[in-house]
Amino acid sequence: MTTHETIDFDVLFVGGGPANLAGAIRLMQLAAEKGQELEVAVIDKGAAIGSHAISGAVMNPVAIAELFPDYLKQGFPVEQTVRDDGFFFLTKGRSFKMPMVPRQMHNSGFPIVSLSKVCRWLGGKAEEMGINIFPGFDGKEVLLSDDGTAVKGVRTGDKGLDKDGKAKPNFEPGIDLLSKVTVLGEGARGSLMKELAGKLPIRTGRLPEVFETGIKEVIQLPEDNFFTRSAFNDIHTMGFPLDFDTPGGGFVYEMANNRIALGFLVALGYEDPALDLYETFMRFKRHPLIRKIVRGGKVVEQGARAVSTGGWFTMPKLAVNGALFTGNGAGMHSTPAIKGIHLAMKSGMLAAETIMEALESGNTGKYALGSYATRLEDSWAGEELLEGRNFAQALAKKGPIKYIHLAAQYFTQGKGLVDCLxxxxxxxxxxxxKKKTAISNPDEAAAAAERDDPAMVDKLTGVYLSGTLHREDQPSHIRIHDQKVCVEKCYPTYGCPCTRFCPGDVYEMETRKDGSGIKGIKLNFTNCLHCKTCDIKDPFHNVTWTCPEGGEGPNYKQA
Structure with missing residues (x-):
C-alpha cells in the first residue's frame, strides 16, 4: 500500500487562477492587519502559475483596484486600454456595425490584459507576501473526514507511472495536503468539484451548469495594421458562422506591440452533431472583416478553454464543512458582459474574509463558512451576477422568443418574463x-489556400502553438469508459461528435477496413488542451477528464 506524505496548512487554495490568487493575497493582507501568521498554500496543475490561464480578455478593474489600489504603479500588466467598443453583426459575406452596444458591454477605459500574465503577476505578489506557491501539483482527490461530511484537504497526483499505471524507478506518490479550510478554484468543470458533487449535495436544488468553449489566438500583426487606424480596439461579433439558434460569438482585442487577441466561443448546448468547433473558428477568421484585421499576421499562440456561463441559478452551494468554492468553477461569470475575471477575483477576496472570520472563531463548518454566500450576494459582484441570472437560458431559446426574453431582461435588471428560466x-x-447532413470537416479548398498563410493555422499546429506537452508513457488522463458505447450507440446516432468538438484532435475514429463502421475511438491524449469540452458535451457521459501528471498540459505565455 502506497504511503502518502502529509503536509499541513491553515488554508489551501487549489488552482492558481485569478480567484484563488486574489483570495490568498487578501487573506494574507487580513492576517497582517490582525498581526496573525498563517500557513497558506496555492497549488496549480500548470508547470508555472499562468501556464493554464487563458481568457480574452477585457477586464473590469474594480476588483484589482480593491486588492491593490495602486495596481498600475505596482506594474500590473496592461496590454492596451479600450478606446471604444465595436459591436458587429456578421452575415456570410458582410458586417454591420450595431448602432448601440448593450450597457453591460461598455468597456471604454477598461484594460485589455493577458490572463496568463495577470496570474503570473498575482503569483509574484503572493510569493512576496509569504504564500507558498506550488505549480506542477494537481489536485487528484478530495480528502474527506472519516464520516464523509467535511473536506480536510486534497491528495496530489502520483508522478512517475507508466502507461499501465505501474510505478517507474522515478515514481513519487502523491502528497496529502491537509488544511483547516480548502478553497477549490479549479476553473470551469473542475475535476475535484465534479468528484465532490458526487459525495456532498453541493448541486442539490441548482439548475444544470451550461458552458461555452472558446478558442483563442494571439496574432502578431505588421506595424501598419487595422488598429493603427481604428477608433475602436475592442470588437465583439454575433451571427456568422453560427445560425440564429446557436449562441456564441467572436472577439478581437488590440494588445501591445502590434499583437491582437482573437477568439470565438460556441455555447455547448448546440444541437447539430456535425458542428466542428475548430472549423467554426476558422470560418469566423475567413470572414471578410476578420480577414482584413489579421492580414499580414502570424499566429504566435493558440489555446482553448470551456467557460461556465449559466449564472446565478446554476452556481453550486458555495460552502461545505471545511471548504469554499471560487471563480468560474463556482459559476462566477457575467454572460451579458462577457467577463468573469473581476467576479472571480472578488469571489476569492470574499472567501478570504469569510475564512479569516472562521479561523478566528475556531469554527470552519458549513454554517460558519456559509456567510461567504451572503457576502457575495450583498456585494457588487452579487448584483452583477443576479442581473445576468437568466441571460444564458434566454440565449438558448429558439426563434423570436429568445429576443423577447433578452429585451425583457435588459429593462428589468435581469428578471425578465420568467425569473429562473x-x-x-x-x-x-x-x-x-441526419443522413444528408455533411460532417463539417475543414473546408479543404480553403485549407489548401491557407497552407502558407501564417495567420491561418490548422488544428495540430494550434496544439503546437499552445506549448502543450504530456509524457506519452503515462496513463491517459482522459477515460472512455466503454468503447462499445462509441461503436454501437454514439457512431450510428451522432457520428462520434468528440472528433469534432475537441479543439485539440484528441479523439480519432478508427474505421473498419471494409467501411462498415468504426472499431473504436483512439485517444491522442498528449494533444489535450485541458479545455474539458469532452467531459461536458459527450452525449452518453462516456468520457471523464482528470488531471494528468502535474506540470503538464498547455504552457500559455500571452493568452
Whole structure:
C-alpha cells in the first residue's frame, strides 16, 4: 500500500487562477492587519502559475483596484486600454456595425490584459507576501473526514507511472495536503468539484451548469495594421458562422506591440452533431472583416478553454464543512458582459474574509463558512451576477422568443418574463446526425489556400502553438469508459461528435477496413488542451477528464 506524505496548512487554495490568487493575497493582507501568521498554500496543475490561464480578455478593474489600489504603479500588466467598443453583426459575406452596444458591454477605459500574465503577476505578489506557491501539483482527490461530511484537504497526483499505471524507478506518490479550510478554484468543470458533487449535495436544488468553449489566438500583426487606424480596439461579433439558434460569438482585442487577441466561443448546448468547433473558428477568421484585421499576421499562440456561463441559478452551494468554492468553477461569470475575471477575483477576496472570520472563531463548518454566500450576494459582484441570472437560458431559446426574453431582461435588471428560466445539461441537447447532413470537416479548398498563410493555422499546429506537452508513457488522463458505447450507440446516432468538438484532435475514429463502421475511438491524449469540452458535451457521459501528471498540459505565455 502506497504511503502518502502529509503536509499541513491553515488554508489551501487549489488552482492558481485569478480567484484563488486574489483570495490568498487578501487573506494574507487580513492576517497582517490582525498581526496573525498563517500557513497558506496555492497549488496549480500548470508547470508555472499562468501556464493554464487563458481568457480574452477585457477586464473590469474594480476588483484589482480593491486588492491593490495602486495596481498600475505596482506594474500590473496592461496590454492596451479600450478606446471604444465595436459591436458587429456578421452575415456570410458582410458586417454591420450595431448602432448601440448593450450597457453591460461598455468597456471604454477598461484594460485589455493577458490572463496568463495577470496570474503570473498575482503569483509574484503572493510569493512576496509569504504564500507558498506550488505549480506542477494537481489536485487528484478530495480528502474527506472519516464520516464523509467535511473536506480536510486534497491528495496530489502520483508522478512517475507508466502507461499501465505501474510505478517507474522515478515514481513519487502523491502528497496529502491537509488544511483547516480548502478553497477549490479549479476553473470551469473542475475535476475535484465534479468528484465532490458526487459525495456532498453541493448541486442539490441548482439548475444544470451550461458552458461555452472558446478558442483563442494571439496574432502578431505588421506595424501598419487595422488598429493603427481604428477608433475602436475592442470588437465583439454575433451571427456568422453560427445560425440564429446557436449562441456564441467572436472577439478581437488590440494588445501591445502590434499583437491582437482573437477568439470565438460556441455555447455547448448546440444541437447539430456535425458542428466542428475548430472549423467554426476558422470560418469566423475567413470572414471578410476578420480577414482584413489579421492580414499580414502570424499566429504566435493558440489555446482553448470551456467557460461556465449559466449564472446565478446554476452556481453550486458555495460552502461545505471545511471548504469554499471560487471563480468560474463556482459559476462566477457575467454572460451579458462577457467577463468573469473581476467576479472571480472578488469571489476569492470574499472567501478570504469569510475564512479569516472562521479561523478566528475556531469554527470552519458549513454554517460558519456559509456567510461567504451572503457576502457575495450583498456585494457588487452579487448584483452583477443576479442581473445576468437568466441571460444564458434566454440565449438558448429558439426563434423570436429568445429576443423577447433578452429585451425583457435588459429593462428589468435581469428578471425578465420568467425569473429562473430553466437550463438543460449540455450533454443532452444533440439531435441525431441526419443522413444528408455533411460532417463539417475543414473546408479543404480553403485549407489548401491557407497552407502558407501564417495567420491561418490548422488544428495540430494550434496544439503546437499552445506549448502543450504530456509524457506519452503515462496513463491517459482522459477515460472512455466503454468503447462499445462509441461503436454501437454514439457512431450510428451522432457520428462520434468528440472528433469534432475537441479543439485539440484528441479523439480519432478508427474505421473498419471494409467501411462498415468504426472499431473504436483512439485517444491522442498528449494533444489535450485541458479545455474539458469532452467531459461536458459527450452525449452518453462516456468520457471523464482528470488531471494528468502535474506540470503538464498547455504552457500559455500571452493568452
Amino acid at each position: 430553466p437550463s438543460v445539461d449540455d450533454a443532452t441537447t444533440l439531435g441525431p446526425l
